[in-house]
Amino acid sequence: MDERVTLRSHLDQAVQDAPNAPAVAAVIEAVAAASIRLAVLIADGPLAGITGRHSGINPDGDLQKDIDVAADEMMRRALRMAPVAAILSEESELPEMLDAEAPLCVAIDPLDGSANLENNISIGTIFSIRPRGNDVLSTFFEPGTAQCAAGFVVYGPQTILVLAMNQSVDIFILDRLAREFLLIAQGVKIAPNTPEFAINASNHRHWHGPVRAYIDECLAGSNGGGADFNMRWIGSLVAESLRILVRGGVFLYPADARPGYREGRLRLLYEAHPMALVMEWAGGAATTGRRRILELAAKTPHQRVPLIMGSVRGVRDVAVIHEGIEPMFDHSDAPLFARRGLFR
Ligand code: F6P
Ligand code: MN
Numbered sequence: 541m542d543e544r545v546t547l548r549s550h551l552d553q554a555v556q557d558a559p560n561a562p563a564v565a566a567v568i569e570a571v572a573a574a575s576i577r578l579a580v581l582i583a584d585g586p587l588a589g590i591t592g593r594h595s596g597i598n599p600d601g602d603l604q605k606d607i608d609v610a611a612d613e614m615m616r617r618a619l620r621m622a623p624v625a626a627i628l629s630e631e632s633e634l635p636e637m638l639d640a641e642a643p644l645c646v647a648i649d650p651l652d653g654s655a656n657l658e659n660n661i662s663i664g665t666i667f668s669i670r671p672r673g674n675d676v677l678s679t680f681f682e683p684g685t686a687q688c689a690a691g692f693v694v695y696g697p698q699t700i701l702v703l704a705m706n707q708s709v710d711i712f713i714l715d716r717l718a719r720e721f722l723l724i725a726q727g728v729k730i731a732p733n734t735p736e737f738a739i740n741a742s743n744h745r746h747w748h749g750p751v752r753a754y755i756d757e758c759l760a761g762s763n764g765g766g767a768d769f770n771m772r773w774i775g776s777l778v779a780e781s782l783r784i785l786v787r788g789g790v791f792l793y794p795a796d797a798r799p800g801y802r803e804g805r806l807r808l809l810y811e812a813h814p815m816a817l818v819m820e821w822a823g824g825a826a827t828t829g830r831r832r833i834l835e836l837a838a839k840t841p842h843q844r845v846p847l848i849m850g851s852v853r854g855v856r857d858v859a860v861i862h863e864g865i866e867p868m869f870d871h872s873d874a875p876l877f878a879r880r881g882l883f884r
Contacts, residue, residue: 570619591606668814
């Protein structure tokens with residue numbers, strides 16, 4: 541991109557139509573500004589006193605590190621200055637109520653995948669923005685289609701902001717010297733049929749039938765008459781999502797038979813909903829295997845959900861297999877139900 545388009549000028553241009561547009565822009569700017577400060581803290585790590593030590597347990601039972609707590613505080617501080625009625629963060633049990641008259645509610649995972657930090661692997665912030673309903677709290681329990689914008693920041697070799705807004709997915713890079721985000725890709729579209737999958741394969745024995753069948757098809761590749769698949773698993777949702785935007789493929793964090801994983805691992809409100817909005821607005825798809833993620837409404841703030849997302853073809857193949865096979869935790873190595881050739 542030749543012209544230097546800053547996030548701020550991009551948001552100014554976008555502010556035209558939608559009723560909440562200036563408020564949405566203000567929230568995005570708040571998250572972006574906090575993420576710039578957080579990127580510096582992450583990059584400095586031990587130099588800035590980040591020990592990586594556990595300092596508690598979050599409401600979902602995940603170990604909380606000092607950087608999780610710092611990220612949560614940085615995002616909250618920024619959002620409290622923005623037109624936000626309530627913040628739901630991964631790091632606390634209940635939403636924080638702010639100005640009840642403000643037009644927006646924000647669900648946020650301030651620092652996803654922080655366990656990767658000590659290995660210097662990409663981690664990120666994920667956010668979801670909704671217009672406030674009459675009752676502030678019940679805003680969070682509307683389906684994901686209620687989101688008006690969402691996105692994520694990847695703190696990796698580069699700091700990248702992915703923004704889903706006005707039905708478009710745009711990507712920005714942090715100019716570290718100028719301390720501002722610059723547009724590098726506009727109207728990103730996910731390749732519809734990339735033969736690449738991402739799943740934590742160590743859980744193979746715990747998966748239920750449809751997921752095992754899909755992955756077994758991928759692994760059989762051309763030996764079974766289908767396409768040869770490549771595999772990736774970073775263990776960092778933001779990094780996997782960015783990869784899908786760049787080159788396609790399908791990501792799966794399914795439900796499985798382990799205690800605590802019956803509804804998968806990822807959280808609906810601040811992980812699956814925002815990623816699903818990004819995927820769909822980039823021409824991809826996101827499902828539990830049986831239901832479109834964006835049509836789901838949370839019943840509790842930290843509800844988990846199976847998440848399968850990415851290229852439309854891959855997501856559709858997973859959904860087709862789910863239609864044909866009951867979700868049994870059967871541990872059998874049954875033949876693939878005469879579906880061989882599905883991927884051709
Ligand atoms: O939710 C935290 C997270 O680190 C995600 O970023 C990632 O997709 C997932 O957990 C990895 O889980 P696992 O360690 O079970 O593969
Ligand atoms: Mn998370």
